[in-house]
Amino acid sequence: xxxxxxxxxxxxxxxxxxxxxxxxxxxxxxxxxxxxxxxxxxxxxxxxxxxxxxxxxxxxxxxxxxxxxxxxxxxxxxxxxxxxxxxxxxxxxxxxxxxxxxxxxxxxxxxxxxxxxxxxxxxxxxxxxxxxxxxxxxxxxxxxxxxxxxxxxxxxxxxxxxxxxxxxxxxxxxxxxxxxxxxxxxxxxxxxxxxxxxxxxxxxxxxxxxxxxxxxxxxxxxxxxxxxxxxxxxxxxxxxxxxxxxxxxxxxxxxxxxxxxxxxxxxxxxxxxxxxxxxxxxxxxxxxxxxxxxxxxxxxxxxxxxxxxxxxxxxxxxxxxxxxxxxxxxxxxxxxxxxxxxxxxxxxxxxxxxxxxxxxxxxxxxxxxxxxxxxxxxxxxxxxxxxxxxxxxxxxxxxxxxxxxxxxxxxxxxxxxxxxxxxxxxxxxxxxxxxxxxxxxxxxxxxxxxxxxxxxxxxxxxxxxxxxxxxxxxxxxxxxxxxxxxxxxxxxxxxxxxxxxxxxxxxxxxxxxxxxxxxxxxxxxxxxxxxxxxxxxxxxxxxxxxxxxxxxxxxxxxxxxxxxxxxxxxxxxxxxxxxxxxxxxxxxxxxxxxxxxxxxxxxxxxxxxxxxxxxxxxxxxxxxxxxxxxxxxxxx
Numbered sequence: 001x002x003x004x005x006x007x008x009x010x011x012x013x014x015x016x017x018x019x020x021x022x023x024x025x026x027x028x029x030x031x032x033x034x035x036x037x038x039x040x041x042x043x044x045x046x047x048x049x050x051x052x053x054x055x056x057x058x059x060x061x062x063x064x065x066x067x068x069x070x071x072x073x074x075x076x077x078x079x080x081x082x083x084x085x086x087x088x089x090x091x092x093x094x095x096x097x098x099x100x101x102x103x104x105x106x107x108x109x110x111x112x113x114x115x116x117x118x119x120x121x122x123x124x125x126x127x128x129x130x131x132x133x134x135x136x137x138x139x140x141x142x143x144x145x146x147x148x149x150x151x152x153x154x155x156x157x158x159x160x161x162x163x164x165x166x167x168x169x170x171x172x173x174x175x176x177x178x179x180x181x182x183x184x185x186x187x188x189x190x191x192x193x194x195x196x197x198x199x200x201x202x203x204x205x206x207x208x209x210x211x212x213x214x215x216x217x218x219x220x221x222x223x224x225x226x227x228x229x230x231x232x233x234x235x236x237x238x239x240x241x242x243x244x245x246x247x248x249x250x251x252x253x254x255x256x257x258x259x260x261x262x263x264x265x266x267x268x269x270x271x272x273x274x275x276x277x278x279x280x281x282x283x284x285x286x287x288x289x290x291x292x293x294x295x296x297x298x299x300x301x302x303x304x305x306x307x308x309x310x311x312x313x314x315x316x317x318x319x320x321x322x323x324x325x326x327x328x329x330x331x332x333x334x335x336x337x338x339x340x341x342x343x344x345x346x347x348x349x350x351x352x353x354x355x356x357x358x359x360x361x362x363x364x365x366x367x368x369x370x371x372x373x374x375x376x377x378x379x380x381x382x383x384x385x386x387x388x389x390x391x392x393x394x395x396x397x398x399x400x401x402x403x404x405x406x407x408x409x410x411x412x413x414x415x416x417x418x419x420x421x422x423x424x425x426x427x428x429x430x431x432x433x434x435x436x437x438x439x440x441x442x443x444x445x446x447x448x449x450x451x452x453x454x455x456x457x458x459x460x461x462x463x464x465x466x467x468x469x470x471x472x473x474x475x476x477x478x479x480x481x482x483x484x485x486x487x488x489x490x491x492x493x494x495x496x497x498x499x500x501x502x503x504x505x506x507x508x509x510x511x512x513x514x515x516x517x518x519x520x521x522x523x524x525x526x527x528x529x530x531x532x533x534x535x536x537x538x539x540x541x542x543x544x545x546x547x548x549x550x551x552x553x554x555x556x557x558x559x560x561x562x563x564x565x566x567x568x569x570x571x572x573x574x575x576x577x578x579x580x581x582x583x584x585x586x587x588x589x590x591x592x593x594x595x596x597x598x599x600x601x602x603x604x605x606x607x608x609x610x611x612x613x614x615x616x617x618x619x620x621x622x623x624x625x626x627x628x629x630x631x632x633x634x635x636x
Contacts, residue, residue, distance in 0.1 A: 054212055055229025056181060056484075058258030060195055060219055062267040063302075063479055069185050069195050069220070069312075071213075075139040075177035077131045081113045082124035083174040085166065088113075091174070094149055098142050099131040106130065130175075133182050146171050183213060183220075185312045191270050193325040194263070194304055194424070194477070196220040197312040217315075217323065219261055219478070222423045226481055229258030259481045259489055264300040269293055272600045273303040277573075280593050281307050284578035286556075290327050290456050291593070292572040293601060296464040296561060298494040299473030301422075302569070302601075328427040331453035332555045332576070335541025336390045336586070337463070338449030340559075342399050343387055343512060344466055345410030348505035351402045354384040354512055358394045365393040368441035372396055388515040388522040390538060392448045399447035407447060408435045413500045414462040415472055416454050422475045430454040449541055450549075456557075460572035463537070463559040466513070467567040470506035472497040507565075510535050514564050527560055527591035529598055531609035535567075536560025536594070538586035543577065553577050558590035562598060563610035571597055 060069035077099065084091055092107035099106070115125040134142075150171035154164055183198045196218015212231075215224035277289045293303040306326045310318035324330070346352045360378035364371055374393050386394030399407050411417070417432035431453040433442070445451050457475060465472040474495040481490040501509075513535035516522035523538045539557040542549040557574040561567040573590040583589060601607075 054179070054181065055231050055255035056257040057183060057198075057213060058227035058229065058484075059260040060227070061260060061262050062265045062270075063263060064266065064268075065262075066267040067186055068191060068263070068265075068267065069183065071181040071183055073136055074180050074182045075134045075136060076129060076180045077134050077139065077142070077175065077177055079110055079128050079130055080126045080174045080176070081110050081128055082126050083169050084110055084113070085170065087167070087170040087174075091170065094145065095130065095142070095175070098138070098145060099134070101131060133180065134177070139177050142175070146175060181213060187267070188313065189309050189311050190267070190274065191265060191303075191305070192218075192309050192312050193306055193323075193327070194218055194265060195312055196424075197315045218312075218325075218424060219263070221425055223261050223478070223481075227258040227261060230256040257484045259483060260486075261478060262480045262482055264302065264476050264479045265304070266302045266605075268604055269601050270303040270305065272604070273305045273597055274307075274309075276593050276596045276600070277305060277307050280573075280575060280589065284575055284582045284584075284589050286575035286578040286589075288326050288330075288576045290572070290574045290576075291597065292327060292456065292460045293597065294460065294464060294475065294570055296467035296473070296567045296570045299461070299464070299476045300479075300494070301475055301477050304477075325424065325426065326576075327456045328422065328424055329455075330576075331428050331430050331455055333452065333541045333544070334449040334454050334459055335539040335555065335557070336392075336449060337459055337537045337539035337557055337559055338452070338454075339387060339390065339395045339447065340463060340466060340509065340513065340537050341411055341414050341416075342395055342402070342407065342447040343383070344414075344470075344501050344505060344509045345406065346383075346398050346402050347508045348410075348470075348501040349402060349406060351406075352383050352398055354382060354508055356383050357381070358383070358386060358397050360386070360391050360393045363393070365396065365444075367396070367444045368439070370441055370444075372444055384512045384515055385521075387512040387537070388518070390516075390523050395447050396444035400443055404435045404438050404443050407443065408432070408438075410500070411446075411452070413472070413498065414465060415458055415497065416452070416462070420457055420461055420475050422457060423477055427457070428455055430458055449539065456572055456574055459557070460559055460570060463561065463572070464570040465500050466506050466509050467535070467561040467570050468506075469503040470501035471499050510564055513537060513560075517560065523585070523587040524558055524560070524591045526587060527558060527594045527598075529562060529595060529602075529611075531611050532562040532598070532602065532607070533564040533610055534560050534562045534598070535564040536591075538591065540585045540587075552580055554580075554584045556584055556586040556589045558586045558594050560591075560594055560598075562602070563607075566610070568605070568607045569598070569601060571601075573597070 057071040059067060061067055081088065088110040089107050092103050092110055096103035096106055109128050109130065112125050112128065114122050117123050150167060153167050153171065185195060197216055198213050198220050199216045201212055201214040215221035273291045273293060277291055281289050288306060288308065290306040291303070292301065294301045304327055308322045310322045315323060357380050359380050360374060362379060363374040363377040372392055374391050376389065378389060378391050381389065381391060381394055383398065411432055417430055419427045419429045433451065442451060461472065461475060474497050476492065476494055478492055480488050480492060482488050514533060516536055516538065517524045517528045517534045519525050519528065524536055527534055527536055536559055541555045542551070543553040543555055544550070545553060555574065555576055556578055557572065559570070559572045561570040571594050573593045575589045578584045578589045
C-alpha cells in the first residue's frame with residue numbers, strides 16, 4: 001500500500017517537474033525566439049547610450065576684430081537619484097549652498113529614486129537636472145567638496161566594504177555634469193539690436209531629446225546655421241550602475257566649431273553713436289531715438305543704434321519694445337527728408353534746374369480743394385532755396401510738373417516700398433501707394449513725405465545713393481566669415497542695387513543739399529562742421545493720430561553726409577515724438593546730434609578735412625613754393 005502511494009507521488013512529482021521544464025522551455029523559446037528582437041532592443045536601451053556634443057558657437061566680432069559675442073563652456077549639473085539611496089537628504093544639504101538653490105527643492109528631486117516610464121512601469125530614476133549653466137570653476141569646487149564629504153563620511157567608522165562602496169557611489173558617482181555653453185556679450189548693451197541673442201531649443205534625434213543653443217534675434221538668428229557649427233556625438237555603453245564603460249565606446253566624433261561672423265560695424269563708432277543718443281533722450285524725452293552711420297560708396301554700416309535698448313546677456317529682463325530694432329521694424333511718414341528724392345528725380349529728368357524760380361504763394365497754396373501750408377511765408381524762390389528752406393509748396397509744384405508716374409518711378413527706384421535685404425529679421429517694406437490709387441491731392445502730399453511710410457534704413461540708403469553719385473547700394477552688415485584660426489572662409493562684397501540718377505544730377509542735388517546746412521540759408525545750421533562741408537536734409541513729420549495729423553506729436557530727423565563732394569560717411573539721426581516744449585524740429589533736435597557724432601567719428605577714423613581752418617579771418621593752408629633749385633614748403 002505504502003509502495004503504491006510512493007509510486008503515485010513520484011509520478012505526480014515527475015509530471016510537475018516535467019511541466020515546469022516544459023514551461024521553462026516555452027518561456028525560453030518565447031524570450032530567445034518570439035520576443036528576441038524586443039528584448040535585444042530593451043537590453044541595448046539599458047546599456048547602450050548615445051549623446052550629442054554641442055559645437056562651440058562661433059564668435060561675433062567687429063571689423064577690427066573686437067569681440068562682441070562669444071561662447072563660454074559651462075556645466076549642467078545632474079544627478080542619478082537611484083544611486084543615492086538613503087543619502088538623498090544629506091546630499092541636498094551639502095549641494096544647496098554650492099548650487100545656490102533651495103535645499104528642500106533639491107531634497108525632493110534627489111529623493112525620487114524611481115519613476116514611471118511611458119509604458120507605465122516603475123523603473124529606477126537615473127537622471128534629474130539640478131542646475132544649468134554652472135561655471136567650470138564652480139563644478140570643480142563641487143567635485144572637491146563631494147570628495148571631501150566621502151572622506152568625512154567613512155572617517156572613524158567601522159564600515160563593511162559594501163557600505164563603503166555604497167557611500168563612494170553616492171558621493172562620487174551620483175552627481176555628474178553634462179557639457180554645455182553659455183553665450184556672453186562682453187560689451188553688454190553695445191550693438192544689442194544688431195547682435196540679437198540666443199536661447200535654448202529642443203530637438204529629438206533617434207527618440208532622444210537634446211537641448212541646443214539657437215539664435216533668436218539679430219545676427220545670432222540670421223547666421224545661426226553658420227555660427228552653430230556641427231555637433232559631435234558619442235555612442236557608448238553603460239554598466240549596471242549607469243556609469244560609462246569607456247572601453248566599449250563605438251563612436252566618438254568631435255564637434256566642429258561654428259564660424260566667426262565679422263561685422264562691418266566698428267565698435268568704437270557704435271559706442272560714439274550710443275553715447276550721443278543718450279543725451280538727446282534725456283533732453284527731449286522722445287519715445288525712441290535712432291541713428292545709423294554708413295559708408296555711401298559701399299553701403300557698409302559702421303554703427304546702427306536705437307534707444308531704448310536691452311542687454312543681450314539677459315534679454316528676458318527687458319520689455320519687448322526695448323528689444324525691437326526700430327530702424328528696421330518701424331515705419332513713419334518721412335516728411336521733408338523725402339523731398340531729396342523729388343529734387344533728384346526732377347533734376348535727372350531735366351524738369352527743373354536749381355536756378356528755376358517758383359512762387360511759394362506766401363505760405364498758402366490752394367490745390368485739389370485743400371490748402372498746403374509752409375512753416376514760413378515764402379514768396380518766389382529758386383529750386384535750391386526751396387530745398388534749403390524745406391518749402392512744401394515749392395516741392396509740390398516741382399512734383400506736379402514732373403507728374404505722378406515719374407514721381408512714383410523715382411520713389412521706387414530709390415528703394416522705397418521694398419525691403420533693403422539687410423541680413424536681419426523683422427524688416428518692414430514700408431508703404432508707397434500705386435499711381436492708379438492716387439487722388440489729385442496726392443501729387444502735392446506724397447512728394448513732401450505724407451501718405452507714404454518708410455523705415456529709417458530706407459531713408460538713409462536713399463540719401464546715401466545721392467551721396468554715391470546716384471548709385472543705390474545694398475546695406476552691408478557682415479564683412480566676412482572666419483574659422484576658429486581666424487582664416488577667412490567667406491568674404492562678402494558690396495552690392496550695387498541700381499543706378500537711380502546720373503552723376504551730374506547727383507552733383508546738382510548735393511549742391512542744393514549743402515545749402516541746407518549753410519548759415520543763414522537752410523534749416524540745419526546746427527549740423528554744420530568746422531572742418532568739413534556737409535550736405536543733408538531735415539525732416540519734421542506730423543504723426544497721424546486717430547486718422548488726423550497731430551499738432552503735438554512729430555517724427556524729427558536729419559540725414560547728412562560729409563565731406564559733401566567726396567562723401568566718406570552718411571549719418572541718419574531721428575527722434576520719435578520729442579517733447580514739443582523742448583523743440584521738435586529736425587534741425588533743432590537731430591542736427592546737433594549729427595554734428596557731435598560726425599565730429600567724433602571723423603576724428604576717430606582720421607577723415608581728411610575739406611575745409612581749412614581760419615585764424616583771424618585769414619585762411620591757413622599749406623602750399624609748395626617752387627624755387628629754381630629747391631622745393632620749399634611754406635605757409636601763409
